Amino acid sequence: MPLTTDAVLTLVQQVAAEVVTPRFRSLTESEIDEKQPGDLVTVADREAEELLTAALLEAYPDAVVLGEEAHAADEGLLQRFREADHGFTVDPVDGTKNFVQGSPDHAVMVSEVVDGETVRGWIWQPEHQVAWVAERGAGTRRNGVPVVREPAGARPRGATSIWSRRGRQPLGLPALRGSWVCCGIDYPRLMEGEADYLLYGHTNAWDHLPGSLMLREAGGAVAHRDGSPYTARSDSPGLVVAADAETLRLVLEACEGIWPRTGS
Incomplete structure (x- = not known):
């Protein structure tokens, strides 16, 4: 049943x-x-x-x-x-x-x-x-x-678990902070306003499908690093999770040069 x-x-x-x-x-x-x-x-x-x-x-x-x-x-x-x-x-x-x-x-x-x-x-x-x-x-x-997640504004604050300690920072935006190293905490914290976007190298379905649906339903936006949609059938590397569509666009541009070459 x-x-x-x-x-x-x-x-x-x-x-x-x-x-x-x-x-x-x-x-x-x-x-x-x-x-x-x-x-x-x-x-x-x-x-x-x-x-x-x-x-x-x-x-x-x-x-x-x-x-x-x-x-x-x-x-x-x-x-x-x-x-x-x-x-x-x-x-x-x-x-x-x-x-x-x-x-x-x-x-x-x-x-x-x-x-x-x-x-x-x-x-x-x-x-x-x-x-x-x-x-x-x-x-x-x-x-x-x-x-409902409110739009982030002109200078969104980002979090990640893989670049903040390596000196890679988004162009023209505040420095990245460390994430909570758990998608089941990261996505909710973003929806609660403790960050405006998240960057991920991995795109594992079990990690990201629950939170990405929640964020979209709350008004946010999610895409691969190349801007393509993230779905259950995606296999592209890199993920940007953002408070709203404009923040997603802004972050995709600002972070274009900081992704690891392998996307991992």
């Missing part, structure tokens, strides 16, 4: 309460691994993804569920997701480094995609007790309250 938007949120919250929150600041060394140097995964990531994937497939047996950890084990899953008529993304613990380090800035995220377009998105920040939910054409809500 199809799940309502509120039912999916309840599912995400229940899974977090069952297997994520009990591990917060309680992980042992044996419960933390590296998929590759610096890329951490915990028992909470694996268990949460398994529970969320099983519940989504029970409700939608024909959907393709793209989980971050499943993708790490099967890279072909990404292409099957892009080609699917119906799919979901699951990021079981977004901000795993923060989670491991004991920072409350982590989240559980899910999105639903139909014919390559994100139609619903959920971000649950368990330690902050804040739920962000969006439906295409129906807006974005923070703990049930509609959210």
Whole structure:
């Protein structure tokens, strides 16, 4: 039986309460691994993804569920997701480094995609007790309250996790600050006005589909570094996430020369 938007949120919250929150600041060394140097995964990531994937497939047996950890084990899953008529993304613990380090800035995220377009998105920040939910054409809500992001103005403030410490700065705009190193925190902070734009090298669907839908529904804009649209079927590098369309245009021009050559 199809799940309502509120039912999916309840599912995400229940899974977090069952297997994520009990591990917060309680992980042992044996419960933390590296998929590759610096890329951490915990028992909470694996268990949460398994529970969320099983519940989504029970409700939608024909959907393709793209989980971050499943993708790490099967890279072909990404292409099957892009080609699917119906799919979901699951990021079981977004901000795993923060989670491991004991920072409350982590989240559980899910999105639903139909014919390559994100139609619903959920971000649950368990330690902050804040739920962000969006439906295409129906807006974005923070703990049930509609959210509208106001335009940024002439000198937008940007944040990123990869260039601020390397001396690369946007032309004619304030210096970049560090992001919160977690898309499930970054996008909400932008919608709350703590930054006006975000720059990303990676464009992983599980990281960006929930937040990008929310931001667009709240009045923001998202595009690849070349200005092309970001969708569930995108494979171009570099992402600009902005408070409004004019800020997006301005930032694309101001940041044209600072992207890493590989786009990573």
